[in-house]
Amino acid sequence: MTTTNVTTTAEVVITPFLKAITQQIRANDPYGTYRNWSDELLLKPYVLSKAQKREISVEGDVDPITKGRILAFYRAIAHRIEEETGLLCQVVIDLSHEGFGWALVFSGRLLVVSKTLRDTQRFGFDSLEKLEAEGAKIVESGINLANRFPEVGRL
């Protein structure tokens, strides 16, 4: 068991963004369930293959665990933007009953991140590398916006 863990951990680079996701997950772990879990194990549910996604129904509500996963993803983005810009960011995830909605990260009156969400029941990435790449892209675009309109972000 330990050996498997060590072997796989060696392959995965835990970037600052991936680390931020695990910190969000650990911050919402009142019973210490994840205390002894590796970062990689915590991030595993973010990786879904196309086949796995197809198996998830997009009818009806998004389950609370998936919702929590989406929230941790965008809170990690907010955290990274805060680190790089010094702004204080808020995160709001607004999901309708059909898996559609908004993910918003804002500071002052500036929406540093504004994403429409759909089929959120199937929220996931092809690999941890894709998760990192997608997160880094959103973080970078948020930082650029914050630098472009500092006055709005500090309102």
Next chain:
Amino acid sequence: MTTTNVTTTAEVVITPFLKAITQQIRANDPYGTYRNWSDELLLKPYVLSKAQKREISVEGDVDPITKGRILAFYRAIAHRIEEETGLLCQVVIDLSHEGFGWALVFSGRLLVVSKTLRDTQRFGFDSLEKLEAEGAKIVESGINLANRFPEVGRL
């Protein structure tokens, strides 16, 4: 009945903002329940005295009818800002299970309205005049912001 209606309607001035609220309510009336209701009657639940508010528990979830009322209020604000600025606004209401949360109205990357909400179970105003005054204040502040940062609102 008709007489009472006429008498009270004569006292109430239905401003563009109050009208916008009633339009939001009527837009979400799939069974035509409110078809024959006067604007004033539709707006009545927005008026709560201090004593009435005290009677409403702030423990637990906000009931869906109150949520709908808050949404109609902020959608009416968004509608008025759209009319005055030509921007297209989105409304997101994010309520936690304890009646706390955010009311956001945004266009592009600009948050024209950003309000923290609390004790939303007791959402209401002393009178229709107060409802109009509060709405007008938020609309005006939103318009000012949109005019100050047109570039962000059009992103």
